[in-house]
Amino acid sequence: MTQSSRDMSRRRLLLGGAALGGGALLTACTSNEAKPNDAQIKPAEGGASAGNAAPGTKVVIGFSAPAADHGWIAAITNNAKAQAGAYSDVELKTVEAGADAAAQRAALSTLIGQKPNVIVLLPHDGKELNAFGLESMAAGIPVVNLDRAFPDARAYRTQIKGDNYGMGVAAATYIIAQMKAKGVSSPIIGEIPGIDSLELTQERSKGFADTLGAAGFKVQRRVPAEFTVDTGQRAASQLLQAVPRMDALWNHDDDQGIGVLAAANQAGRTEFLMIGGAGSKKAMEDIQSDKTPLKATVTYSPSMASSAISLARLIGQGKGMADLVELQVPKEIVLASETITKENAGTYLKLGF
Incomplete structure (x- = not known):
């Protein structure tokens, strides 16, 4: 088992509670030997009436996550790419995470030099990559910290994680x-x-x-x-x-x-x-x-990666979430854990990773 698997923070299904204004996404990807589901995303809608989903200022989003050596991690990357592809105003720049936190930090430092508008990051280890978050934020590049929490609130603009x-x-x-x-x-x-x-x-x-x-x-x-x-x-x-x-x-x-x-x-x-x-x-x-x-x-859903891209887009465009009164994206979002039983498995099956 690789270290990236061992460091894995993990999963959950349905984004608890509210749909994100810019497009909250429910996911799926390869798991075990089952036929993989397609990434579940909220397609971007055109026209002025589409609100936050309408095309706007172009946003370049940097993205990094550990190698897809597990069904849930594979779904994380798959969902991020699929959601970015759903927006005509988003360009996704991915960098390899490498085998450990040090390798990921080096790759991310290179990414900072490319000056993306926002960075979405699922770190090998939140504590070890906290310094990178601080560096990126100090450089004026907001960070959306995905799943594995940075201990320092100054290291991220928004954190989305599981409970x-x-x-x-x-x-x-x-x-x-x-x-x-x-x-x-x-x-x-x-x-x-x-x-x-x-x-x-x-x-x-x-x-x-x-x-x-x-x-x-x-x-x-x-x-x-x-x-x-x-x-x-x-x-x-x-x-x-x-x-x-x-x-x-x-x-x-x-x-x-x-x-x-x-x-x-x-x-x-x-x-x-x-x-x-x-x-x-x-x-x-x-x-x-x-x-x-x-x-x-x-x-414990990998849909959080899709939602992270939507949040990063809103942050890059200086927007808030359409269903909230506040003018900015929240500082932290924690996903709820759903209980799947025989009675509701048919409904949730398409969301399984």
Whole structure:
């Protein structure tokens, strides 16, 4: 597994709440071996009546994201390019992120020399690229910080990211409701997070534990994986061997969830219900078919990249969001985590990455 995968902050589906005035986008791309969806964008509309979407001052947007070595990251880049292509007044200049934060920083420094109007950046690591954000902002080039947060608010003009704590809350809320419906008062609950050293993983687990605790529940066994199929299978095998009976399991990531389900199938374990994380197309198809323990997934959408391009365009043109009273794009946007079940999977399937 590459370092860019290990540093991965991750996903979610539907831009929570409001459609962005310049065009909020709902996405999809390659995940696992499922047929990829097309990028979901809001097409730009012509004419004076189109408001913010009408062609305006040309905006050159610089863009950088880690290599597309994972379904969600592939969707990030795909969505950014597709949304930029939907606007006749946007030129997208992409630079390679390289293998690590240092390589990405070097490429971005070159990009500053080209003087784009705005830069959209999904960093290898938000803390390590914070200095670049400060440099770009000081040079008069606004930065839209995508997903992996810069710790310094001065390093970005706008930050759009997912709510990792909210993912844990959503997963726990679903489990609590299901356990109460089944009359299970003391459920045995397992958890398979992603890389434990990542802040995003810790936030997800905290949201999960806090919400379970409020209902009088707790996690009995927690075995981390690394956001990949093989590590998901290995972690699940270890967990299933340690817990002979289980009522519910939250797996943080739908890609590693393929391995989790493989381990459950190999062990002949079907007594528990499983909740995924991210909102991949494959996971939604499994939920819809209702033939595996996977009964729901909580989302973390790569649509944020499409929306980041729309926001960058508005910033470059000095506009605000059409549905808001304020004259400028907000400083921060946090996406909501949707819960996908058999009942609504058909509606959300086209948005799976």
